Amino acid sequence: MKKGVAITGMGIVSAIGNSVEENLEALLTSKSGLGISKHIQTHHKNTIKVGEVGFTNAEIAKKLNLPKDNNYTRTALLGCLAAKEAILNAGIKSISEYKTGLISATTVGGMDMTENYWKQFASNPEVQKYIWSHHAGDSTEKIATSLGVTDYVTTISTACSSAANAIMLGTRLIKAGKLDRVVVGGTDALSKFTINGFKSLMILSESNCTPFDANRSGLNLGEAAAYLVLESDEGVALQNKSVLAYVSGYGNANDAFHQTASSKTGDGAYLAMKKALKIAGLQPSDVDYVNAHGTATQNNDLSESVALQRIFNEKSPSFSSTKAFTGHTLAAAGAVEAVFSVLALQENSIFANLGFKMTMPETGLVPVTQLQKKELKHVLSNSFGFGGNCSSLIFSEA
Amino acid sequence: MNIKLNIQAWCSVQNGTVICNGKKIVSTDNEQGFSEFAKQVYKNQQWEYPKFFKMDRLSKLTFLTAEILLKELTISSEEKEQLAVVLSNKSASLDTDRKYQDSINSIENFYPSPAVFVYTLPNIGMGEVCIRHKIQGENAFFVFDDFNPLFLKQYAESLAQNNKAPQVLCGWTEIDEKGYNSFLYLASPNGTLPHTEETIKKLYTQS
Numbered sequence: 366m367k368k369g370v371a372i373t374g375m376g377i378v379s380a381i382g383n384s385v386e387e388n389l390e391a392l393l394t395s396k397s398g399l400g401i402s403k404h405i406q407t408h409h410k411n412t413i414k415v416g417e418v419g420f421t422n423a424e425i426a427k428k429l430n431l432p433k434d435n436n437y438t439r440t441a442l443l444g445c446l447a448a449k450e451a452i453l454n455a456g457i458k459s460i461s462e463y464k465t466g467l468i469s470a471t472t473v474g475g476m477d478m479t480e481n482y483w484k485q486f487a488s489n490p491e492v493q494k495y496i497w498s499h500h501a502g503d504s505t506e507k508i509a510t511s512l513g514v515t516d517y518v519t520t521i522s523t524a525c526s527s528a529a530n531a532i533m534l535g536t537r538l539i540k541a542g543k544l545d546r547v548v549v550g551g552t553d554a555l556s557k558f559t560i561n562g563f564k565s566l567m568i569l570s571e572s573n574c575t576p577f578d579a580n581r582s583g584l585n586l587g588e589a590a591a592y593l594v595l596e597s598d599e600g601v602a603l604q605n606k607s608v609l610a611y612v613s614g615y616g617n618a619n620d621a622f623h624q625t626a627s628s629k630t631g632d633g634a635y636l637a638m639k640k641a642l643k644i645a646g647l648q649p650s651d652v653d654y655v656n657a658h659g660t661a662t663q664n665n666d667l668s669e670s671v672a673l674q675r676i677f678n679e680k681s682p683s684f685s686s687t688k689a690f691t692g693h694t695l696a697a698a699g700a701v702e703a704v705f706s707v708l709a710l711q712e713n714s715i716f717a718n719l720g721f722k723m724t725m726p727e728t729g730l731v732p733v734t735q736l737q738k739k740e741l742k743h744v745l746s747n748s749f750g751f752g753g754n755c756s757s758l759i760f761s762e763a
Numbered sequence: 764m765n766i767k768l769n770i771q772a773w774c775s776v777q778n779g780t781v782i783c784n785g786k787k788i789v790s791t792d793n794e795q796g797f798s799e800f801a802k803q804v805y806k807n808q809q810w811e812y813p814k815f816f817k818m819d820r821l822s823k824l825t826f827l828t829a830e831i832l833l834k835e836l837t838i839s840s841e842e843k844e845q846l847a848v849v850l851s852n853k854s855a856s857l858d859t860d861r862k863y864q865d866s867i868n869s870i871e872n873f874y875p876s877p878a879v880f881v882y883t884l885p886n887i888g889m890g891e892v893c894i895r896h897k898i899q900g901e902n903a904f905f906v907f908d909d910f911n912p913l914f915l916k917q918y919a920e921s922l923a924q925n926n927k928a929p930q931v932l933c934g935w936t937e938i939d940e941k942g943y944n945s946f947l948y949l950a951s952p953n954g955t956l957p958h959t960e961e962t963i964k965k966l967y968t969q970s
Contacts, residue, residue, distance in 0.1 A: 619898075619900075619902065620899075621890075621897055621899050
């Protein structure tokens with residue numbers, strides 16, 4: 366078995382907390398962060414539950430010491446907050462000391478500001494600054510600037526598997542010796558654009574989502590940002606750093622089925638998990654816990670369950686979806702759940718799959734419904750995106 | 764490991780004509796537009812895949828070229844599962860992007876249809892081919908000023924040599940207001956034509 370690439374720092378801001386510590390506290394006490402939106406003026410406000418970060422934009426801007434005339438979108442604000450925590454957590458004092466990269470995922474980019482101001486873009490010079498922060502790369506550039514990263518900066522947007530793919534790319538760059546360390550993760554703010562989009566697909570739940578339940582009624586959207594610091598073995602040894610966990614496996618595969626739906630047989634998910642196990646040099650039976658994608662849509666949970674049964678030969682390890690804590694945070698989800706997977710390894714804990722009541726008749730799979738203490742060595746985390754972009758990551762204990 | 768790739772088969776489509784491995788498969792009146800031509804090929808080939816008619820023009824072009832090429836080959840479903848796809852063009856999906864933007868700009872017929880929106884990316888046609896044939900290897904779509912045989916050659920070789928895929932479906936699939944042309948080939952250890960920049964270029968230009 367190969368050890369993988371070291372994780373030396375983590376940062377997160379989500380509906381269940383504004384730091385790793387706060388997130389862990391909510392996970393250990395099974396406290397969901399879902400509720401009615403406070404920050405978004407949408408017609409659907411009272412009919413949907415969302416996973417919203419508590420801070421207002423002004424509060425975050427103040428924390429980041431931004432000038433009044435800044436053009437930060439909420440996506441960039443959340444991203445900077447979480448990435449700074451990750452750097453601090455990794456004990457990095459000088460970014461330029463080692464060759465450092467940033468790979469950040471987002472799907473919504475600056476849409477939160479654009480949808481507020483686009484009608485004024487032509488006439489109001491004061492809001493025109495947000496035209497420049499609309500594109501998906503803007504949040505990445507702002508995070509890179511705030512951290513001082515210049516060696517390698519890139520953005521990944523592959524729907525809901527974006528952050529998992531950012532982690533995968535970062536891991537590969539470290540393995541290939543292209544970088545000494547890399548900050549990887551994702552950020553997505555809530556916006557009317559995503560709320561209305563998912564609403565039109567009729568997959569938004571009106572109540573708290575219930576992943577893997579027979580009567581699941583769709584997903585809750587969430588906003589979050591989460592980042593991990595990955596470092597080369599040489600860097601870890603030279604600095605005598607403590608390692609939180611390792612990224613030991615990764616796989617990405619194409620479901621080749623439909624533009625928005627997953628195949629009933631979970632082909633992409635199956636292949637992604639298979640590839641991740643192969644890279645990690647692990648057998649399916651070595652996996653102690655699966656942090657599932659589990660969005661609580663009819664389609665995903667069935668497809669993912671079938672894929673789990675295929676890869677684990679009907680003997681599925683303990684699994685749960687943490688989407689009922691945070692909502693589905695889209696491009697950030699892979700990084701949010703990477704942080705949760707590392708916390709699971711550190712705490713030897715499996716977090717609860719909140720809201721589950723009844724087993725799906727098609728598969729009979731039962732997730733872990735209450736916090737469970739168990740010795741964990743390897744955790745597999747799934748993230749599947751529209752377009753059949755399926756990714757799996759494996760995290761192993763330090 | 765040094766794996767030598769050959770061009771096992773190729774297919775080109777332009778000016779109302781489909782040529783596969785040097786053989787004329789379909790030849791129609793060049794005056795008709797692409798959509799009419801595509802419909803004629805569909806009927807001629809007796810495909811039963813109604814989803815074809817939902818596709819945008821770039822996807823139809825990509826799909827029909829791949830469909831004819833893959834039919835000429837004996838390639839198992841296991842091989843298809845591992846097949847990589849590397850396509851390219853000049854105009855990305857601008858043909859459909861414009862159509863979609865027109866539907867947003869139109870005051871009388873304002874309706875940005877999701878059915879059009881989903882095709883506003885150049886790699887969707889590639890996805891349609893993958894869906895049809897259950898192709899699950901690596902795939903990528905590149906945008907260049909011109910047909911770039913050296914890039915295709917090097918990318919396919921890199922995929923083969925790094926054990927990412929034993930075979931690669933490569934090519935160019937381009938459509939805009941001025942016209943259309945596509946050229947796909949299968950890079951594989953099988954076949955006899957050498958997978959060189961010169962040969963790729965020659966097949967592309969002569970077809």
